[in-house]
Amino acid sequence: MCNAVYKPHHSWIHKVRRIMQPLIFLNSEGLRSNPGLFIGWAILAGVAIQTGLAVASAVRRFFARSRQLTLEQERLHHLVRAAKAELQQAEAGKATWNGYRKFRVDQKVFECDGVYSLYLKPHDGKPLPGFKPGQYLTLGLDIPGRTKQVVKCYSLSDCDAVKDYYRLTIKWEKSPKDKPGIPPGVGSSFLTQKAQVGDLLNVKAPSGHFYLDLAQTTPVVLMGAGVGITPVLTMANAIAASGSKREAWFFFVCRNGEEHILRADIERLRPLENLHVVVCYSRPGPQEIRGRHYDREGRLTPDLLKELLPSNNYSFLMCGSGPFMKDMYEGLIAWGVPDERIHFEAFGPASVKRVSQAKPATTAAPETARATVTFAKSGKTAVWDGSVSNLYELAAAQQVRIDYGCGAGSCGSCAVAVRVGEVVYKDAPGFSVEAGSCLTCVGCPVGNVTLDA
Ligand SMILES: Cc1cc2nc3c(=O)[nH]c(=O)nc-3n(C[C@H](O)[C@H](O)[C@H](O)COP(=O)(O)OP(=O)(O)OC[C@H]3O[C@@H](n4cnc5c(N)ncnc54)[C@H](O)[C@@H]3O)c2cc1C
Incomplete structure (x- = not known):
């Protein structure tokens, strides 16, 4: 064998x-x-x-x-x-275009209590320029009964992957519950309660410096509180639409399901492996279940970030109420996040004071240093002593008339020429003012200043 x-x-x-x-x-x-x-x-x-x-x-x-x-x-x-x-x-x-361009309200969609999305299409039918995720539109509203146009800014709430419309999501600023005598917000009342499909609106081209740079791959944390979700949701949508594998965290906080803005958009982000979604309800309703309707109970705080994020090695972009952004900013700084990695947008007057603005004790910060401000056209002079927060407020106290829009340095309505002296900003304003002029709603004088107002 x-x-x-x-x-x-x-x-x-x-x-x-x-x-x-x-x-x-x-x-x-x-x-x-x-x-x-x-x-x-x-x-x-x-x-x-x-x-x-x-x-x-x-x-x-x-x-x-x-x-x-x-x-x-x-x-x-x-x-x-x-x-x-x-x-x-x-x-x-x-x-892009200069000045105002007519846009037609193509759709008006109810999102949740008092919040509507307007889908705007250019009336001239010409192509729409893209924009950077986080930028906003400035609207010049012709409101019946008002002699002057009301100028308001609204963040684009969806990215430009969809080419033929711009979407804005607007919250109706109602009269405060405890002060029914106070009128509701002018611009938001008009856009949410009066504007109809087919109406034409005056719209300036997208602008603003608060945006996500899609050419970067650094990990990001996007945080939106209430209607402050709009710019950061656009950023998250842009990451998703680009197919980028960039690591991103998307946090949204609201009171409960009744204020859960753009829920469907948020849910669409969940399947993405690189994008982590956390929805916080500060006061969930009795029928609302954690894990089904929301992810975490309570406010969005720096402690929650510390609990969920593997490290603080992210760029942080946020938008929300003044107190929310102040708390988050201070918490992030205390956690060791470098100032230059924290970015935010205020929908109104600034509430966050950056640590990088801190001046040595010998030099007073411009907003507190005494100076004389001359309003040349009206022949008035006022002392700047830090008791008001910007030049617009100083002018208003002297009955000097200056146009006013967003109050956040975003729309350019309050721009006036600076004849003598220098004006500085606490944060780079979203609107690029021409050389020799300043935005009074966010500007502070450095030494004596003469304004053309
Ligand atoms: C860059 C940027 C982006 C923005 N993006 C968005 C967005 O995406 N969505 C959004 O909804 N908003 C956004 N905003 C905010 C928006 O521009 C408006 O500020 C907001 O709609 C309120 O404007 P309004 O005209 O309705 O209110 P205003 O008329 O300016 O009134 C504001 C508040 O003051 C109260 N008020 C009125 N009169 C008095 C009075 N006499 N005394 C005391 N209180 C009074 C009103 O009740 C109201 O609550 C953004 C702002 C900026 C700067």
């Missing part, structure tokens, strides 16, 4: 037989009594080790190569995305 298997004229079988020989007698006396057998076994072990090492190294090389390929692929994807983002921004610049 054996002879039939080991045919001598098959030289390779012969070799195998010789190699296998030690195995055949491995457990027998032969191994000890036969040194040749031992050598055979050693050779076999050597060959096995050599082969194993060769295979392991080939597998290692294979995985290293495929890892390298994946990295190269990701780098290429990133380059393509960055180039696309740059191209879009360049296109946006080309197709």
